[in-house]
Amino acid sequence: xxxxxxxxxxxxxxxxxxxxxxxxxxxxxxxxxxxxxxxxxxxxxxxxxxxxxxxxxxxxxxxxxxxxxxxxxxxxxxxxxxxxxxxxxxxxxxxxxxxxxxxxxxxxxxxxxxxxxxxxxxxxxxxxxxxxxxxxxxxxxxxxxxxxxxxxxxxxxxxxxxxxxxxxxxxxxxxxxxxxxxxxxxxxxxxxxxxxxxxxxxxxxxxxxxxxxxxxxxxxxxxxxxxxxxxxxxxxxxxxxxxxxxxxxxxxxxxxxxxxxxxxxxxxxxxxxxxxxxxxxxxxxxxxxxxxxxxxxxxxxxxxxxxxxxxxxxxxxxxxxxxxxxxxxxxxxxxxxxxxxxxxxxxxxxxxxxxxxxxxxxxxxxxxxxxxxxxxxxxxxxxxxxxxxxxxxxxxxxxxxxxxxxxxxxxxxxxxxxxxxxxxxxxxxxxxxxxxxxxxxxxxxxxxxxxxxxxxxxxxxxxxxxxxxxxxxxxxxxxxxxxxxxxxxxxxxxxxxxxxxxxxxxxxxxxxxxxxxxxxxxxxxxxxxxxxxxxxxxxxxxxxxxxxxxxxxxxxxxxxxxxxxxxxxxxxxxxxxxxxxxxxxx
Numbered sequence: 001x002x003x004x005x006x007x008x009x010x011x012x013x014x015x016x017x018x019x020x021x022x023x024x025x026x027x028x029x030x031x032x033x034x035x036x037x038x039x040x041x042x043x044x045x046x047x048x049x050x051x052x053x054x055x056x057x058x059x060x061x062x063x064x065x066x067x068x069x070x071x072x073x074x075x076x077x078x079x080x081x082x083x084x085x086x087x088x089x090x091x092x093x094x095x096x097x098x099x100x101x102x103x104x105x106x107x108x109x110x111x112x113x114x115x116x117x118x119x120x121x122x123x124x125x126x127x128x129x130x131x132x133x134x135x136x137x138x139x140x141x142x143x144x145x146x147x148x149x150x151x152x153x154x155x156x157x158x159x160x161x162x163x164x165x166x167x168x169x170x171x172x173x174x175x176x177x178x179x180x181x182x183x184x185x186x187x188x189x190x191x192x193x194x195x196x197x198x199x200x201x202x203x204x205x206x207x208x209x210x211x212x213x214x215x216x217x218x219x220x221x222x223x224x225x226x227x228x229x230x231x232x233x234x235x236x237x238x239x240x241x242x243x244x245x246x247x248x249x250x251x252x253x254x255x256x257x258x259x260x261x262x263x264x265x266x267x268x269x270x271x272x273x274x275x276x277x278x279x280x281x282x283x284x285x286x287x288x289x290x291x292x293x294x295x296x297x298x299x300x301x302x303x304x305x306x307x308x309x310x311x312x313x314x315x316x317x318x319x320x321x322x323x324x325x326x327x328x329x330x331x332x333x334x335x336x337x338x339x340x341x342x343x344x345x346x347x348x349x350x351x352x353x354x355x356x357x358x359x360x361x362x363x364x365x366x367x368x369x370x371x372x373x374x375x376x377x378x379x380x381x382x383x384x385x386x387x388x389x390x391x392x393x394x395x396x397x398x399x400x401x402x403x404x405x406x407x408x409x410x411x412x413x414x415x416x417x418x419x420x421x422x423x424x425x426x427x428x429x430x431x432x433x434x435x436x437x438x439x440x441x442x443x444x445x446x447x448x449x450x451x452x453x454x455x456x457x458x459x460x461x462x463x464x465x466x467x468x469x470x471x472x473x474x475x476x477x478x479x480x481x482x483x484x485x486x487x488x489x490x491x492x493x494x495x496x497x498x499x500x501x502x503x504x505x506x507x508x509x510x511x512x513x514x515x516x517x518x519x520x521x522x523x524x525x526x527x528x529x530x531x532x533x534x535x536x537x538x539x540x541x542x543x544x545x546x547x548x549x550x551x552x553x554x555x556x557x558x559x560x561x562x563x564x565x566x567x568x569x570x571x572x573x574x575x576x577x578x579x580x581x582x583x584x585x586x
Contacts, residue, residue: 050125052073061105091104190204371432483572554582
């Protein structure tokens with residue numbers, strides 16, 4: 001314990017010699033009551049037997065010590081001779097009957113409820129007193145109980161939590177070499193800004209039951225959750241918002257919250273295109289609570305066509321009660337379980353859309369497979385090419401498909417053409433490595449970087465491609481667009497995309513007023529052949545990486561589509577064939 005808290009605990013101990021470690025709730029229940037008329041107008045309920053208070057002698061208590069308890073009662077004339085019966089959550093009585101008893105406290109610090117029943121056989125009065133053992137007794141509600149109390153009902157969650165870093169947060173702080181009192185609020189439970197606020201917690205009772213990040217750090221003080229004898233779910237906090245985690249995971253040492261606030265995941269589902277945030281078919285990726293529930297299931301077990309209509313998402317509560325949260329911390333991270341690295345919801349294999357006669361499954365990619373559960377195509381090319389489609393092309397963000405070299409339209413090439421396989425998918429942890437590059441805290445003025453803006457950084461490329469200042473500094477091996485210069489791979493891909501657009505327009509595609517996707521999806525504007533080549537253009541646009549996710553596959557798709565729609569080779573261009581690479585060290 002820090003010197004700050006040693007002094008604090010000593011002061012607490014002195015105060016306990018004066019204050020009773022007790023919270024008195026009084027009596028408020030009887031088997032029978034009577035009513036009286038006051039001033040001929042008002043009827044009031046009168047308690048026949050009232051327990052006014054429970055006195056404690058002495059008024060302080062340590063673990064295993066004994067205390068004298070005396071019940072003070074008020075009896076109306078209607079009451080007969082009364083008997084007393086004492087009960088306690090733990091510890092033992094020398095005698096459970098009589099108005100005065102001796103209670104021996106348990107050996108475990110905590111706040112324990114002692115109850116007395118006073119009855120004449122017809123009427124009953126109840127009195128309660130909460131006694132602090134080795135700690136201050138709470139004087140307000142709700143107050144903190146500690147994780148062991150939660151574990152008595154939620155054993156499975158308690159066991160999972162006990163394997164997480166949160167369950168070792170106090171030891172982690174002490175072993176860090178820079179433990180300070182100002183760190184304690186985020187490494188203990190119930191530490192409030194103002195001390196002596198009466199709800200317990202580490203700031204008022206610096207004992208072992210209140211160290212570490214526990215259930216009540218996220219769910220709130222739980223005394224009222226159990227106050228009625230039967231757990232009341234309305235008296236506990238279940239909050240999927242980022243603020244629950246962000247109250248500690250913020251600041252220059254670990255700015256998760258600040259970075260997330262500036263990330264694409266910080267969006268309002270209500271403003272999502274096509275009403276995705278309120279559409280149960282889409283919420284599994286476009287609304288934070290629904291997505292967390294889907295990801296917590298066996299996401300890899302669902303065929304893609306039923307991905308959103310079945311499985312875990314179909315079993316979740318009414319969408320109107322859980323919708324309208326963005327993709328926040330608990331969407332991707334399971335606060336209870338350490339089964340996956342980083343407490344991720346899942347790293348299951350990723351089932352891609354059926355395309356080109358294949359049903360691809362991504363089995364590599366490490367923790368990046370979590371990202372791929374949402375960032376994949378969902379819609380294959382064949383039906384759209386045949387029939388057209390209002391939202392022509394893959395569902396936006398087919399990054400997993402691109403990285404794997406799957407799900408674009410392969411019919412633009414000879415049936416024997418060998419398409420490129422995975423590229424960045426082979427990087428350890430794939431998406432995470434590039435999009436969540438981290439930097440350790442470097443002292444004042446040099447904050448840490450957690451990567452939770454999810455934007456790729458050139459620093460992440462250095463291990464394979466050397467120091468660069470721009471992604472287009474990754475130079476292609478040859479001139480793939482035939483413009484007479486060997487450029488960065490993004491420039492080569494951009495040049496090929498412009499060339500494919502020109503070829504489609506030259507073939508008669510009218511994009512006036514609707515753009516390429518609109519024209520290609522309309523069978524009155526586009527031909528079958530235009531849709532075949534055009535699907536790959538939209539696929540590349542929706543991937544948004546300009547070839548970085550898979551340079552070989554991107555260049556092959558564009559080159560083969562251009563030659564397919566024009567019927568000729570690309571002048572002066574190096575055509576990327578089987579086994580050839582677009583970029584060095586890749």
